[in-house]
Amino acid sequence: MSSTPHGSTTSPFIVEEFYVNDDDRVPYVNLENEEEESEPPLSNATGNESGPQDESQPSKRKRAKVSEVWKDMEPVKNMKTKCMHCHQVLSASGTTTHLKRHLESCLKKKMNQRQQNMLNFLPSNLNGGDPSFKFVSALHDGKFDMMVMREGIAHWILMHEHAFSIVEEEGFNLMLKRGIPQWTSVSRHTIRTDSFKVYEVEKKKLKDLLKSVEKISLTTDLWRSKPQKIEYMVLTAHFVDKNWKLQKRVLNFVHIPPPRKGKDIANCIFKCLKEWDIESKVFTVSVDNASANDSCISIMKDTFSLTKRLICGGKLFHVRCCAHILNIMVQHGLKQVKTIVKNVHDTVDYLNGSEHRLKKFAEIVQQFNLKKRRLILECKTRWNSTFDMLVCALKFKEVFSRLALEDSDYVFCPSVDDWDKIEKLVDILEVFYEATMIISGSEYPTSNLFLGEVYRVKRMLDSKCDSSDVFVKEMVKNMKERTQGRPIRVNHSTTGTKCSLRCYGSNGNG
Numbered sequence: 001m002s003s004t005p006h007g008s009t010t011s012p013f014i015v016e017e018f019y020v021n022d023d024d025r026v027p028y029v030n031l032e033n034e035e036e037e038s039e040p041p042l043s044n045a046t047g048n049e050s051g052p053q054d055e056s057q058p059s060k061r062k063r064a065k066v067s068e069v070w071k072d073m074e075p076v077k078n079m080k081t082k083c084m085h086c087h088q089v090l091s092a093s094g095t096t097t098h099l100k101r102h103l104e105s106c107l108k109k110k111m112n113q114r115q116q117n118m119l120n121f122l123p124s125n126l127n128g129g130d131p132s133f134k135f136v137s138a139l140h141d142g143k144f145d146m147m148v149m150r151e152g153i154a155h156w157i158l159m160h161e162h163a164f165s166i167v168e169e170e171g172f173n174l175m176l177k178r179g180i181p182q183w184t185s186v187s188r189h190t191i192r193t194d195s196f197k198v199y200e201v202e203k204k205k206l207k208d209l210l211k212s213v214e215k216i217s218l219t220t221d222l223w224r225s226k227p228q229k230i231e232y233m234v235l236t237a238h239f240v241d242k243n244w245k246l247q248k249r250v251l252n253f254v255h256i257p258p259p260r261k262g263k264d265i266a267n268c269i270f271k272c273l274k275e276w277d278i279e280s281k282v283f284t285v286s287v288d289n290a291s292a293n294d295s296c297i298s299i300m301k302d303t304f305s306l307t308k309r310l311i312c313g314g315k316l317f318h319v320r321c322c323a324h325i326l327n328i329m330v331q332h333g334l335k336q337v338k339t340i341v342k343n344v345h346d347t348v349d350y351l352n353g354s355e356h357r358l359k360k361f362a363e364i365v366q367q368f369n370l371k372k373r374r375l376i377l378e379c380k381t382r383w384n385s386t387f388d389m390l391v392c393a394l395k396f397k398e399v400f401s402r403l404a405l406e407d408s409d410y411v412f413c414p415s416v417d418d419w420d421k422i423e424k425l426v427d428i429l430e431v432f433y434e435a436t437m438i439i440s441g442s443e444y445p446t447s448n449l450f451l452g453e454v455y456r457v458k459r460m461l462d463s464k465c466d467s468s469d470v471f472v473k474e475m476v477k478n479m480k481e482r483t484q485g486r487p488i489r490v491n492h493s494t495t496g497t498k499c500s501l502r503c504y505g506s507n508g509n510g
Helices: 012-018 068-072 097-105 107-113 146-160 164-168 170-179 188-211 262-276 291-306 322-352 355-367 383-394 397-406 416-439 450-464 470-480
Strands: 073-076 080-083 089-091 216-225 230-240 246-255 282-287 318-320
Touching (some): 068 073, 068 097, 080 097, 089 097, 146 164, 146 188, 164 170, 188 262, 230 262, 262 291, 318 322, 322 383, 322 416, 322 450, 322 470, 383 397, 416 470
Parallel strands (some): 282 318
Antiparallel strands (some): 080 089, 230 246
């Protein structure tokens, strides 16, 4: 039996119909009235023989839209359809080829579906079976292989980041014992050893893959883990494989003790490159604009220059993160409205702090017949979450005002003038938000996209710098101060993995 795209089951005798191209299907024609077609049409009551002849013509059944493209399309008038992601209007007549082509290149769709790839932990075949199989059963030839089962559990723990101690839990062992009577419990130390074996196997696979790659672009970032109070650096490789597919692999997580100086970062990167044997394949390194990163790149560039491994004498080696530059501009502009943003943040935090307040909030929302009832709280280190919080809060501004009248403890409600400023702020931030989401993508090349997005931001700022609104004019002025007198220079990467934007001072020196 075969399954159709709709999930229904079809008979083996009509399975051929399942593989017919949607664009080649012929509309179904009802031939029940075939004999009536030969009869002359009856005249209407007025004697006009050119009147409606619906009863004498074969009726046509409207073909069902079974193509996958219609899940992302919204019908509009005049045989048109609209993309649900970018709202572009396209023709809905004829084949769906042009719709498929649009969805494949739609940046807004890629933005909405963007998510980090999970490492592909495929179990290795330890029993000498066919390596073409992606799944190795622990039960074969009527015998249970405990080693294969342990390997599968190690993959499961690594994929979902479970604690090693989970294998010692009573419920876990009871579940496996019921399904597999031959199961023997293992300790956390045993499964830890198995997990490290899986890591070594996957590491060897990645090393073999990197041997076939000519050029690799690197990105690195540093952050501090608050619970552990430990500072980490992550190094990620971006490259195009032999099938011309864009690939991304995390190479190392490294603990860097404070103070994090440029030479410490450079030494960690060199050590990682040596471990993976790719020091001769580095093309570019993308970093944010921290001074420690500038020092790190300078050291690396001097080292690689000695072996003459850099293309164009290293002019393309240092790539500054365009998304980080946009982030600096936005943060500079948000300083002007930090009090208003704080009031919105405190409002959401106040409501989330009590079940009674949330219930009261939901009742008022219902009175205003609003569909959305969920509030968003920002992460203060990510301005795009601030944007999401403000957009969501705007939908409930009347609710907040009503809540302030009924709850004397609620003192964070923004004023009418504040809401007016928030609307203007959101209008500006929306352009930054969309540009950041597009150029931050890791599932598609961005070096061919970022310049258009940066220009869109610049055009928006230029159009508002002469605004009659003092608030808007002052905010745009603060944002433009971060790029005043700094022309943009484009660095093109052959891998196309990262956008690049290099800012120069007014004197023209890098």
